[in-house]
Amino acid sequence: MFIFVVNKNSGKGNTLKVWDEVQLYLQSKKIDYQVLVTGSKEDVLQLRTLIKNVHTKISGVIALGGDGTSQEVINQLVGTEYPFSVIPTGSGNDFARARGVDRNLRREVERIIGGRQEKIDLMKVNNRYCLTVIGLGFDGMVAQVTNQMRFKKWFGSLSYILSVFKVLRTYKPSSVRLTIDGEYIHYDKVWLIAIANYPYYGGGMKICPYATSQDGLVDICIVHGLSRWKLLLLFPSVFKGGHVKQKGVNMIQGREIIVNSDKQLIIHGDGEIIGSTPITITIEKNALNIIS
Numbered sequence: 001m002f003i004f005v006v007n008k009n010s011g012k013g014n015t016l017k018v019w020d021e022v023q024l025y026l027q028s029k030k031i032d033y034q035v036l037v038t039g040s041k042e043d044v045l046q047l048r049t050l051i052k053n054v055h056t057k058i059s060g061v062i063a064l065g066g067d068g069t070s071q072e073v074i075n076q077l078v079g080t081e082y083p084f085s086v087i088p089t090g091s092g093n094d095f096a097r098a099r100g101v102d103r104n105l106r107r108e109v110e111r112i113i114g115g116r117q118e119k120i121d122l123m124k125v126n127n128r129y130c131l132t133v134i135g136l137g138f139d140g141m142v143a144q145v146t147n148q149m150r151f152k153k154w155f156g157s158l159s160y161i162l163s164v165f166k167v168l169r170t171y172k173p174s175s176v177r178l179t180i181d182g183e184y185i186h187y188d189k190v191w192l193i194a195i196a197n198y199p200y201y202g203g204g205m206k207i208c209p210y211a212t213s214q215d216g217l218v219d220i221c222i223v224h225g226l227s228r229w230k231l232l233l234l235f236p237s238v239f240k241g242g243h244v245k246q247k248g249v250n251m252i253q254g255r256e257i258i259v260n261s262d263k264q265l266i267i268h269g270d271g272e273i274i275g276s277t278p279i280t281i282t283i284e285k286n287a288l289n290i291i292s
């Protein structure tokens with residue numbers, strides 16, 4: 001038995017259409033499933049009840065949505081053995097991108113149904129688990145502007161790039177004190193800090209190219225000390241991960257990161273606003289089963 005959580009509001013609004021196709025395939029193969037169609041984050045809480053009431057073996061819980069939907073679903077699955085996967089129908093889809101998705105829907109569903117399982121690490125902030133990247137400062141603001149954008153549905157992953165240019169015009173960098181596994185580091189003029197379990201965010205920006213969800217560590221990218229113009233020039237290199245070799249970019253790894261800043265910085269996790277500084281981020285090894 002598979003359980004599907006379908007976020008009818010994700011991406012360009014065609015998630016229900018994709019679900020219809022998936023459903024046809026499941027029925028043609030006589031695969032047992034249940035579905036929860038959700039219209040808000042709060043609806044995902046019904047997943048627990050659904051799981052409790054299923055009396056056959058659950059082979060997987062599959063989200064149809066983007067990274068925000070995935071975050072909601074995995075927060076219901078941590079502590080269980082049920083494996084998670086996603087059929088990407090969101091705007092950014094950075095978790096799916098990192099795993100490598102088959103563009104052919106039928107093959108993607110087949111892969112999920114027959115897939116092997118593996119354990120991955122998750123990042124934890126204030127009792128909330130995040131899958132891909134947590135971003136602070138400039139990044140937090142970009143996520144906020146993107147989520148408020150009326151045309152996000154139309155622009156898909158391009159909406160993150162449009163927001164970058166919008167935020168770049170007015171954002172002011174700040175001083176940040178990082179404590180990484182007990183060691184203090186002070187940075188001035190910090191534009192952004194990205195803390196990653198997977199390489200991508202913002203619909204394909206390879207912010208931490210070497211991040212892997214199976215090493216018990218987060219990769220941290222700190223962009224600091226640059227003028228607005230230099231930041232703009234650095235921007236194109238992030239799509240291939242080339243920014244990591246440039247001046248003004250520091251890469252560090254760690255297990256526990258405490259962030260303090262001279263002004264309150266907005267924080268996103270998987271593209272969703274999850275709080276503001278000061279904040280502590282930890283990594284939990286092997287916290288989630290996924291279908292790979």
Ligand SMILES: Nc1ncnc2c1ncn2[C@@H]1O[C@H](COP(=O)(O)OP(=O)(O)OP(=O)(O)O)[C@@H](O)[C@H]1O
Binds near residue numbers: 067068069072270
């Ligand atoms: N299961 C759910 N059902 C309905 N709404 C949800 C669910 N999970 C999250 N949401 C809300 O729906 C919004 C959109 O979902 P999601 O983030 O998955 O799609 P997206 O923003 O298009 O894609 P991405 O995050 O990959 O850019 C989220 O910002 C969140 O507020």
